[in-house]
Structures are given as structure tokens and as C-alpha cells.
Amino acid sequence: MSWIREGELNLIEKLSANILKAGPMPKHVAFIMDGNRRYARKRQVERQEGHTQGFDKLAETLRWCLNLSIHEVTVYAFSIENFKRSKDEVDGLMELAKQKFIRLLEEQDNLEKHGVCIRVLGDLTLLPLDLQQHIARAVVATRTHNKCFLNVCFAYTSRHEIANAVGEMAWGVEQGLIKSSDVSEALLSRCLYSSNSPNPDLLIRTSGEVRLSDFLLWQTSHSCLVFQSVLWPEYSFWNLCDAILQYQLNHRPLQKARDQHREGQALQQHEADRACLADLLQHHGNGKPLDAQRRREALLNYTASREERVQDFLGALQALVRSGTDVGRLGLS
Amino acid sequence: MAIVYEFVWQVLHVLLHIHRTLITWFRIRLRNWNGRLWSRALTALIVPMALSFPNQKNIVPAPGKRVDRRYRWGADGKSLEKLPDHIGLLIAEEEPRYTDIANLVVWCMAVGISYVSVYDNYGVFRRDNSRLMDEILKQQQELLDLEGSKQLCVEFLNNGTDKQDQQVLSCQSVLKVLSPDDGKLRIVQAAQQLCRAVEQRDKTSKDINVTVLDSLLRESKSTPDPDLVLKFGPVESTLGFLPWHIRLTEFISLPSHVGVSYEDLFSALQRYASCEQRLGK
Numbered sequence: 001m002s003w004i005r006e007g008e009l010n011l012i013e014k015l016s017a018n019i020l021k022a023g024p025m026p027k028h029v030a031f032i033m034d035g036n037r038r039y040a041r042k043r044q045v046e047r048q049e050g051h052t053q054g055f056d057k058l059a060e061t062l063r064w065c066l067n068l069s070i071h072e073v074t075v076y077a078f079s080i081e082n083f084k085r086s087k088d089e090v091d092g093l094m095e096l097a098k099q100k101f102i103r104l105l106e107e108q109d110n111l112e113k114h115g116v117c118i119r120v121l122g123d124l125t126l127l128p129l130d131l132q133q134h135i136a137r138a139v140v141a142t143r144t145h146n147k148c149f150l151n152v153c154f155a156y157t158s159r160h161e162i163a164n165a166v167g168e169m170a171w172g173v174e175q176g177l178i179k180s181s182d183v184s185e186a187l188l189s190r191c192l193y194s195s196n197s198p199n200p201d202l203l204i205r206t207s208g209e210v211r212l213s214d215f216l217l218w219q220t221s222h223s224c225l226v227f228q229s230v231l232w233p234e235y236s237f238w239n240l241c242d243a244i245l246q247y248q249l250n251h252r253p254l255q256k257a258r259d260q261h262r263e264g265q266a267l268q269q270h271e272a273d274r275a276c277l278a279d280l281l282q283h284h285g286n287g288k289p290l291d292a293q294r295r296r297e298a299l300l301n302y303t304a305s306r307e308e309r310v311q312d313f314l315g316a317l318q319a320l321v322r323s324g325t326d327v328g329r330l331g332l333s
Numbered sequence: 334m335a336i337v338y339e340f341v342w343q344v345l346h347v348l349l350h351i352h353r354t355l356i357t358w359f360r361i362r363l364r365n366w367n368g369r370l371w372s373r374a375l376t377a378l379i380v381p382m383a384l385s386f387p388n389q390k391n392i393v394p395a396p397g398k399r400v401d402r403r404y405r406w407g408a409d410g411k412s413l414e415k416l417p418d419h420i421g422l423l424i425a426e427e428e429p430r431y432t433d434i435a436n437l438v439v440w441c442m443a444v445g446i447s448y449v450s451v452y453d454n455y456g457v458f459r460r461d462n463s464r465l466m467d468e469i470l471k472q473q474q475e476l477l478d479l480e481g482s483k484q485l486c487v488e489f490l491n492n493g494t495d496k497q498d499q500q501v502l503s504c505q506s507v508l509k510v511l512s513p514d515d516g517k518l519r520i521v522q523a524a525q526q527l528c529r530a531v532e533q534r535d536k537t538s539k540d541i542n543v544t545v546l547d548s549l550l551r552e553s554k555s556t557p558d559p560d561l562v563l564k565f566g567p568v569e570s571t572l573g574f575l576p577w578h579i580r581l582t583e584f585i586s587l588p589s590h591v592g593v594s595y596e597d598l599f600s601a602l603q604r605y606a607s608c609e610q611r612l613g614k
Contacts, residue, residue, distance in 0.1 A: 018334075018338045019338050019341045019342050019345065020342070021338070022335070022338040022339040022341070022342035022343075023342050023346070079613055080613075081612060081613025081614075082613050082614075083613075084612070084613050084614045085613070085614055157580070158576075158580060159543045159546075159547070159577065159580060160543055162520065162546065162577065163541060163542050163543045163545075163546045166523075166524040166527060166528075166541050166546060167538050167539070167541040167542070168538075169524060169528055170527055170528050170531045170536075170537075170538035170541050171538040173528045173531050173532050173538075174531055174537065174538050179532070180525055180528035180529040180531070180532050181525070183521060183524050183525045183528050184521060185517050185518070185521050188520070188521060188524060209608070210583050210584045210585065210608070211581055211582055211583050211584065211610075212579060212580060212582070212584075213580065213581065213613075214580040214581070217576040217577065217579060217580060218517070218520075218576050220571070221516065221517065221570075221571060221572070221573045221574075221576050222570055222572065222573065223570060224569050224570055225569050225570055225571065225584070226569060227584070245349070246569060248346070249346070249349060249567075250567075250568055250569050250570065253567075253568045254568065254570055257454055257568075257570070257572055257573075260454075260455075261513065261573060264513070268518070
């Protein structure tokens with residue numbers, strides 16, 4: 001299969017994998033695949049060749065992830081900022097992407113066999129129309145697969161993603177589906193492009209740069225960040241193992257930080273619900289103060305109704321997005 | 334077979350833990366040993382003031398030397414190819430040492446960095462900000478021989494107003510004390526504000542974009558995003574530090590803020606100066 005290289009690990013690799021798997025393993029790994037152009041300069045080949053080798057390395061890395069039982073991978077393939085590059089390079093990358101998606105669609109049987117679900121995250125309206133259509137076909141074709149997940153960030157920046165999520169919540173308010181007071185961290189997370197995935201446990205950036213470059217800023221706030229100096233097309237199984245080892249060393253403190261954050265979030269939501277209820281009673285109540293029992297019941301009712309509103313909104317949003325993918329991109333009416 | 338793998342894994346992690354502990358121990362010993370060597374060399378020889386030498390904490394500096402250090406640190410800052418406009422000090426350790434953090438803040442100011450943010454995962458600095466401020470003022474006097482609050486303005490990250498902009502202009506450096514609430518929670522609050530505007534028909538959902546959200550999240554028009562974050566501690570994560578603002582921030586990790594020296598800070602700044610930002614191109 002072109003997107004996931006066939007093959008198994010050799011004996012030493014298998015042994016190392018088994019040792020690593022004795023400890024906590026990341027379920028979702030994100031990659032910033034940096035270094036293709038520097039690799040091309042180093043090898044004195046064309047830039048486009050660097051990008052092609054980068055794609056081959058992705059296929060190999062996905063194979064290793066499957067061998068290590070990592071079932072969800074997110075990759076930063078093309079940033080909105082990358083449109084600033086020369087027209088030749090951008091066109092070359094778009095053409096490469098188109099070829100790869102066409103190839104993917106030809107391998108439907110293999111995709112079904114491996115249960116691969118492809119999702120593409122980003123502002124796809126910025127891409128050439130034919131590429132949008134190929135992407136839509138690939139996403140629709142693999143939508144029901146659930147053994148492993150590959151999220152490709154294309155025409156993506158994290159700030160656009162967050163702003164888009166806020167815009168969607170504002171749409172919900174406009175439609176009367178939710179109130180502005182229903183906006184919360186949890187709801188925002190569910191409006192992001194990545195809402196169907198858990199947050200990445202591990203983020204790896206290659207080529208020695210030590211920044212996030214507008215990638216998954218919201219989702220990686222408590223992820224293990226590993227910066228490796230190897231160039232992406234030269235990435236090896238041992239680099240991946242090294243990153244996973246770093247994840248294992250950081251596992252406990254990060255788990256603690258995540259739990260603490262979640263508790264704080266729950267407390268904030270509880271306080272917000274109380275404040276909203278107090279507001280509601282003040283405006284719509286009959287003036288008589290409620291006793292503790294009644295207040296508890298009222299709070300529970302308010303929380304339940306808020307959650308119901310949110311569910312209805314998310315359902316409506318999903319239907320809208322899905323129809324946008326099918327109808328808009330495939331040119332159906 | 335699974336038991337064998339688990340055993341090997343445990344051994345591996347014990348070895349890594351010992352390795353990490355030994356490195357930390359050696360680092361501290363080496364610095365102390367270096368320090369003693371230097372101080373002996375200095376007392377033995379007559380070294381001209383022009384030569385820079387490692388700053389010794391156990392030697393109480395005479396007032397004249399403090400002024401020299403201030404100029405040296407300023408010169409160091411100017412000698413770098415680029416200096417961050419805004420530096421973040423992310424303390425990812427359980428127990429913060431206020432003196433060390435105050436030292437870091439004072440050194441950053443002396444080197445010429447305009448905005449310094451201090452952050453910890455538990456929000457301790459935010460809650461206990463007066464203690465941090467007292468320590469910083471004390472170290473300012475100790476290290477730089479500066480009195481009063483002329484050189485340092487403290488700003489707590491809250492809704493920026495024009496009034497705050499005016500205050501900032503009169504300061505050489507601005508200190509921000511941040512907590513996790515300034516991260517995701519702040520973004521959620523901005524989102525609520527925009528949704529309320531939509532509810533009241535002041536805006537439509539189509540009006541919401543990156544620029545609009547960014548202007549709400551920018552505390553004051555002049556405050557830049559952090560260019561550099563120095564992370565102190567073994568945990569490899571941003572731990573909720575300003576998710577919106579760190580899109581182009583360089584992250585440099587230092588083992589610990591406890592006993593950190595000016596040289597540690599300066600070598601991190603040198604590393605920052607040599608990095609190249611292509612901004613997508």
C-alpha cells in the first residue's frame with residue numbers, strides 16, 4: 001500500500017518494540033515532518049525529490065506506528081503559511097498530494113483490510129478544486145474504518161482552527177441552538193477540526209527546530225513534546241523509539257498535570273452553571289429564595305438542559321459539515 | 334515472555350533515572366568546582382576588571398562591581414544577533430525558588446529584554462505575586478544597584494486598557510505573571526464575549542476570524558507574543574502556557590531553575606540568536 005509501507009520489524013526492532021510496550025505507550029502521536037528541503041540540499045537533489053522522500057518516510061513511519069500499536073497519527077503536511085513559498089514549490093506539493101490521494105483511492109481494498117480511516121484537517125477551500133474532490137472522496141471512502149486513524153493537516157494552522165471553532169459556536173448562538181453562556185473549553189474542543197480524535201499524547205518535530213509553528217496549539221497543551229535533530233527523510237525506527245522513551249519518562253507528571261487541569265475545568269463549569277442559574281432565577285424566578293434541596297435540583301436540571309442543548313448543536317454542526325464535505329466537494333447537488 | 338519484557342523495561346527505566354540523577358549531580362558539582370577554581374585563580378592573580386568571569390553567588394559584590402555587571406550584561410545583550418522582545422520563563426518544577434526566579438528576571442531585564450513572563454503550572458506565582466515582586470526588587474538592588482520601581486513595571490495579565498499602555502511606555506521592562514487561567518480559559522472567555530456580541534446582534538458568526546480573536550487575546554496592543562520560552566524542569570511539555578500566543582515561540586529547555594546562573598541564561602539566548610525562522614517560506 002502506498003500510504004503505509006508493507007513489512008514487519010526485524011528481530012532486534014521487534015525485541016525493542018516489545019520492551020517499550022511493557023510500559024505506557026502513546027495512543028496518538030503527532031508529527032511535524034520538517035527537514036525535507038534541507039535533506040534535498042544535503043543530498044544535492046531537487047526540492048521536489050526531498051518532499052517525495054518525505055512522503056515515503058511517512059509511509060514507513062506509519063508502518064512502525066502500527067507495529068508499536070499506535071493507532072492514531074496526525075501529521076502536519078502543509079501549513080497555510082506555506083502558501084508563501086514559490087509558486088513552483090506550492091504547485092509541486094499540490095501535485096504530489098493529488099497523486100498520493102489518487103493512489104490511495106486505487107488501494108481501497110487494502111485500506112479496508114487495514115481499517116485505515118483518513119481524515120484531512122484544515123481550510124480545504126484554500127486548495128485547488130480537483131485536490132479538494134480527491135480528498136473528499138478519500139475521506140468519504142474511509143469514513144467507517146476504525147482500526148487506525150491518519151489525520152493529515154493540510155492548509156492548516158492552529159489559530160485558524162480555533163477561530164473556526166469559535167465561529168461555529170457563534171453560528172450555534174445565531175441559530176438559537178446554544179446560548180453564549182454554554183461556550184466552554186470542552187465545547188470548543190468539540191468544534192475543532194480534530195474533534196473526533198483524542199489529544200495527541202506525543203508530539204515529535206524533526207530537523208532540530210524547537211517551535212510548534214501553529215500546529216495543534218490547543219490540543220498539545222499537556223502533550224509530551226520531543227524535538228529531534230534528525231531530518232525527516234532520514235527518520236529511523238530508533239528515533240521513534242527514543243521519542244517514545246521520552247514519552248514514558250514524562251508520563252506520570254503529565255498525567256498528573258492533565259488530571260489537575262481536568263479537575264479545574266470541571267470546577268469552572270460547575271461555577272459557571274451556578275452563576276447562570278442564579279442569573280436565571282433572578283430574572284425569571286418569583287422572588288422567593290430556594291432552599292438548598294430545591295437549589296441542588298435546579299442546578300442539576302440546568303446542567304442537564306445545557307448538555308442537551310450542546311448535544312443538539314453538535315449534531316446539527318456535524319450534519320452541516322458532513323453535507324459540506326459530500327455535497328460541496330464532490331460537486332453533487 | 335511478557336514478564337521478561339516488563340523486567341527489561343523496568344531495568345531500562347531505572348538506568349535512565351540514575352543517568353538523569355547523575356547528570357544533575359555532576360552539573361551542580363562541576364559548577365561549584367569550577368567556581369572554586371576561578372575564585373582561587375582570581376585571588377592568586379591580579380585580573381583586570383575588563384576580563385569577564387563567572388558570577389559568584391558566594392562572593393558578596395562591592396557596589397562598584399554591581400554597576401560593572403549591569404553594563405556587562407547590557408553589552409552582552411547588544412552583542413547578540415537577535416534578542417527576544419518577549420521571553421517566557423516556564424517553571425515546570427514542583428517547588429519554585431523565588432530567589433532564583435528573581436535572578437532570572439533581573440538578568441533578562443539587564444540584558445535588554447523588554448517583556449518577561451513568569452509562568453508555573455499551579456498558578457502559584459499568580460496567587461503569591463507579592464512575594465515574587467519583593468524578591469525581584471531585592472535582587473534588582475543586589476545585582477544591579479537599582480532602587481525603586483523605575484526600571485521595572487509589573488503588569489498582571491488582565492483585560493488590557495489604554496491606561497495600561499501609558500504605564501508600560503514609561504518602563505524599561507515589563508513583567509507579566511501568568512497562570513494556566515491565562516491560557517485556554519482566556520480563549521474561552523474571548524469566545525464567550527464574541528458569542529454574546531452575536532447574541533446581541535452586534536456581530537455575525539461570519540465576522541469571526543483569526544484577526545478578531547487575536548485582538549481580543551492581545552492584552553495590550555504593544556505586547557508581542559513570546560519569542561522564546563525557557564523551560565525549567567524535566568517535564569517536556571508547555572503545561573498549558575498561553576496556547577494561542579506560542580505559535581512561533583522557540584522552546585529551550587534547561588534542567589532546573591534551582592541554582593541557575595547568568596551563563597546558563599546567556600547560552601540559551603545565544604542559542605536563540607542562532608535559530609532561523611522561515612515563517613512558512
